[in-house]
Amino acid sequence: MTKNYIAGEWLAAAEACPNINPSNTNDVVGEYALASATETEHAIAAASDAFPAWSHSTIQARHDILKAVGDEIQARKDELGRLLSREEGKTLPEGIGEVTRAAQIFQFFAGECLRVAGEKLSSVRPSVDVEITREPVGVIGLITPWNFPIAIPAWKIAPALAYGNTIVLKPAELVPGSAHALAEIIVRAGVPAGVFNLVMGRGAIVGEKMLSSSKVSAISFTGSVPTGRKIAQSCITSEPMKKLQLEMGGKNPMVVLDDADLKLAVGCAVNSAFFSTGQRCTASSRLIVTEGIHDQFVAAMQERMRGLVIDDALKAGTDIGPVVDQSQLDQDLTYISIGQAEGAKLVAGGKLLKREAPGFYLAPALLTEVSNQMRVAREEIFGPVATVIRAKDYDEALELANDTPFGLSSGICTTSLKYASHFKRNAEAGMVMVNIPTAGVDYHVPFGGRKASSYGSREQGRYAQEFYTSVKTAYTFEGNGP
Numbered sequence: 001m002t003k004n005y006i007a008g009e010w011l012a013a014a015e016a017c018p019n020i021n022p023s024n025t026n027d028v029v030g031e032y033a034l035a036s037a038t039e040t041e042h043a044i045a046a047a048s049d050a051f052p053a054w055s056h057s058t059i060q061a062r063h064d065i066l067k068a069v070g071d072e073i074q075a076r077k078d079e080l081g082r083l084l085s086r087e088e089g090k091t092l093p094e095g096i097g098e099v100t101r102a103a104q105i106f107q108f109f110a111g112e113c114l115r116v117a118g119e120k121l122s123s124v125r126p127s128v129d130v131e132i133t134r135e136p137v138g139v140i141g142l143i144t145p146w147n148f149p150i151a152i153p154a155w156k157i158a159p160a161l162a163y164g165n166t167i168v169l170k171p172a173e174l175v176p177g178s179a180h181a182l183a184e185i186i187v188r189a190g191v192p193a194g195v196f197n198l199v200m201g202r203g204a205i206v207g208e209k210m211l212s213s214s215k216v217s218a219i220s221f222t223g224s225v226p227t228g229r230k231i232a233q234s235c236i237t238s239e240p241m242k243k244l245q246l247e248m249g250g251k252n253p254m255v256v257l258d259d260a261d262l263k264l265a266v267g268c269a270v271n272s273a274f275f276s277t278g279q280r281c282t283a284s285s286r287l288i289v290t291e292g293i294h295d296q297f298v299a300a301m302q303e304r305m306r307g308l309v310i311d312d313a314l315k316a317g318t319d320i321g322p323v324v325d326q327s328q329l330d331q332d333l334t335y336i337s338i339g340q341a342e343g344a345k346l347v348a349g350g351k352l353l354k355r356e357a358p359g360f361y362l363a364p365a366l367l368t369e370v371s372n373q374m375r376v377a378r379e380e381i382f383g384p385v386a387t388v389i390r391a392k393d394y395d396e397a398l399e400l401a402n403d404t405p406f407g408l409s410s411g412i413c414t415t416s417l418k419y420a421s422h423f424k425r426n427a428e429a430g431m432v433m434v435n436i437p438t439a440g441v442d443y444h445v446p447f448g449g450r451k452a453s454s455y456g457s458r459e460q461g462r463y464a465q466e467f468y469t470s471v472k473t474a475y476t477f478e479g480n481g482p
């Protein structure tokens, strides 16, 4: 059984659960520990005990550890990418790409350790000096989803450690393998005992314990809106209240205007809607297409989708791997039926596929004649299912794009500078994309959304310090007496 890492030791748990390959359900990646509430408490206590020393460690020490982690991930990207694709089902190039991203994030935050700056200002009062500094927050609980098994843990762990916090990481139950491999690398890089703890297990047990512990100062969560809402309530009612960062779902629009480059628009839509099996919070699940190009766009999408290879994630030439598990597959199929019952037309895919080994294979689905009020256009499906919504003109397309409970990423394909500029200013989303897929971002700039998609400060880049540090304002009287 693969163990948890608590207080500087690898510890077996009483319970374990199999990590199943969605491309071949006969293939068990491994048996991974499921931690109990007591083991979680142990990890939290260890992180709390380690905090005073780590929060005063030198920035050189933190830099060296993060750099070593990034370098080892980079050196082993093919092997780690394979593990990731085997447990999650994204294609091997996507798996290797995600692992590379994790390495880049650690390398970026290694540099950020050396750039933590404060401010020194003049006071409004005579002979008084004001300094603003940033300090670590404390023990941070990190709760991550299954769809980015290494990149999301990386973009939480790296800044948490860089700014002097200690950590308890709870990865998603479905994909513990990549988080476990990452933990081994972090341990090997020389992180002191208790500074980093890995507690694999269930949300209702490990997650809840982290939320109820008075020793945890902050929670950074990525996952669905219902879980995020529960977590927010716990953080606010717990004693003491916890600092909170939530990254949640999306129902991202991609607007295609009459003047778009059709080939580029279809490329953006296929990439955003279906790559990584559509299981990305930034996926384009609403393709909002203006009248003049609508039919041509749908026909070109059907043509392009016919050529997609859906197969084992590890096979060379696969464009799209399987859905992650049976329950996500059931959800995708249910939404396809809901859409059809609401009056949408299924014009491509949407059927189960048989491949060499038993797996959760679904042909990416395209639903047309969708209205923005249908459930398939309002609720996050989180699979390879895209809707096409017809719009009269740019103004209506923008209105439809913004008419959603979510606000993560919003895209437009157009050759018009006027519309591109207007869209950038008026899209109600944390990230706006012009002639580029809604999914796929840089690691050195902020990531996050608005409305139901995000709560709290941004992740990634320099902006990560807002969450992972606490600001202190210090006044010094430098005269002889007030």
Ligand code: NAD
Pocket: 143, 144, 145, 146, 147, 148, 170, 171, 172, 173, 201, 202, 203, 204, 206, 207, 208, 211, 222, 223, 224, 225, 227, 228, 230, 231, 247, 248, 249, 250, 280, 281, 380, 382, 408, 453
């Ligand atoms: P989920 O909400 O089911 O689970 C996320 C994590 O929360 C898991 O580790 C789970 O074990 C844990 N959890 C569940 N119940 C809990 C509880 N009561 N207390 C504490 N922790 C608990 O989400 P998921 O199915 O793993 O991931 C898919 C969702 O994640 C989608 O909605 C997707 O849009 C979202 N997501 C968002 C982003 C982003 O950055 N905005 C990125 C990736 C995924």
